[in-house]
Amino acid sequence: MQSALILGASSGIAQAFGRLLAERGVTLYLVARDPRKLEAVSADLSARGACLAGTEVLDLNLHAEHAAMLERAWAALGPVDLVLVAHGMLGDQAACEADPALAMELMRTNYAATGVLLLHLATRLEAQGRGQLAVLSSVAGERGRRSNYIYGSSKAGLSALLSGLRARLAPAGVQVVTVLPGPVRTAMLAGRPLPPLTVEPELVARQLLRGLERGAHTLWLPPKWRAIMAVIRALPEAIFMKLKF
């Protein structure tokens, strides 16, 4: 891997992953919404050995900007070996239930905006004829649970989109990777009690890189979530609907 485009570069997982690429001297193009965070992350990654082809401040919810941004990224990087999409938010379920307009923002960020971005990326990668596209979805998308079904549904939509994209891009030699992390200790969980089985972003980043090198198409991070979610998916609805978690 020589070049990578990271979209949502200031996310906790993206930062930890970026450092692994930096140690390997990969050339990066970074996109994030907040200029100060982008500045802090890009300084950190270049000090750690990354070669920065460019950085760009952009709110990826502005889907009209996607095409131009990708144009600049490709111009800066040349062929892109890996795209990591880490655009997303957790939202506050109780607030969304009280004011559905807030749910719109969550659904738009995690599904609609990310989905449109992926369609743009698909066209580019198809034309390039190679590369990996890794996208952060979530184990929460496997079944809508009482405590976070709005977030979960947005990720379920994203995961479904990714499985279709995988089939579409495989013949072109492009590999689509659905990344399904459990809870990870990052800013996304700030101010909340940490859920059980929360892991550090460094661990998730290492497993993600190993999975990409292995050529996996679906990555449960850590892998035990695969078994946990298999059980949760298998629970009969009559029982599942009584659970509060």
Add this chain to the structure above:
Amino acid sequence: MSESLLSWGRWPRRPQRAIALDWLPDHLPTLGPSKLLPRGQGRSYGDSCLNSRGLLLTTGALDRVIHFDRETGVLRAEAGLTFDDLLRLCLPAGWFPPVTPGTRFLSLGGAVANDVHGKNHHGAGTIGHHVRALELLRSDGSRQLLTPADTSGLFRATIGGLGLTGLITWVELQLVPTRGPWFESHTVRFSTLAECFEIGPELQARHGYTAAWIDSLAPAGQSGRGLYICGDPSDSSEPAAWREPRLRIPLDCPEWLLNPLSLKLFNTLYYRQPLKQGRVHAWPFLYPLDVLADWNRIYGHRGFQQWQCVVPSADAPALCAELLSRIRAHRQGSFLALLKTFGSMDPAGLLSFARPGVTLALDFPMLGERTARMLQELNALVREAGGALYPAKDAQMSAEDFRSGYPRVEEFEGFRDPLLESDFWRRVRGGGEA
């Protein structure tokens, strides 16, 4: 957000509330009357990294490098960066931290706030002597860029200031050049404490890094026997084909595991080990305990008390002998006892622990009152000798002990941020325990 945060000695156990800082803040969070305390990796042993009555601001995620000049070895990074991470970054570029304590899993901010020292203190001083600049965020909304040239006194108050002068947001260090991760080590066995003090000065003159390990449980006739561990950075630029074993203590060990007998056995075996001479990797040389992740769980749920003093050199031989005999009389052996002679340079900070003299560090399983009584006795001896105790390793010293070891504390109070406080500070300033 709350989680069960402990100090490294795992005593005292008091529930802590914490806010994790993910990005450098513009101002300190004010949450009503709650006092705040910045906390790095929680490697302080006692209660200086606890704040039971208020909130901890944890800096684990503030670990970004801001600038690293590979030509000059100047590194500026957010205060949460660990030495482990720092080493991964600077070693391949031919640079090394000028000072490192016995663990590499502490944060840069924590190192500065405790003005830590290492085995090379006699030549290099403390970390505070190598800070080129730092930024401090205070509750009055000010952002202070401080350098050693600062005339206000705030820089010197922050070095060793236990995190109480403001939130250290970033630190700029001058690193030292290195050929690689290797040390040439040289170990000398000595059979009495008197011999240890006899051979010390010459070894110290010859080697950049020195410390003596002492068998605190030796039979009375051989009291003070031990090993003088010396070393120097090696000229070898051989690549580091060395992998550290990763072991983890998976659970709180049963409390009978460390008993007088097993401690005695460990110390005897340690004393009789075949001496390693020659080239060793920096990790086992500098960080022997880092191999065992969570080694503090060996002491079980009760935790342990680390204790470290510094006493004037002239009284050191007699006083160390007296301290060791008191410990023997109390039948409380120490797993590891280390002795080092500090260099003669002036301390870098107002409340710096390291000063000219001899330092002795010990640890004891926490057996409640029994341990507390013994430590009070040791503390009194140190106080009478005009010595001081190390806040980073303390959960027992009295207000009087603190005042006597740190005569400039009133001056320091003028620089303390009124919003910041720790359990340690409340204890030694007479504000109750927690």
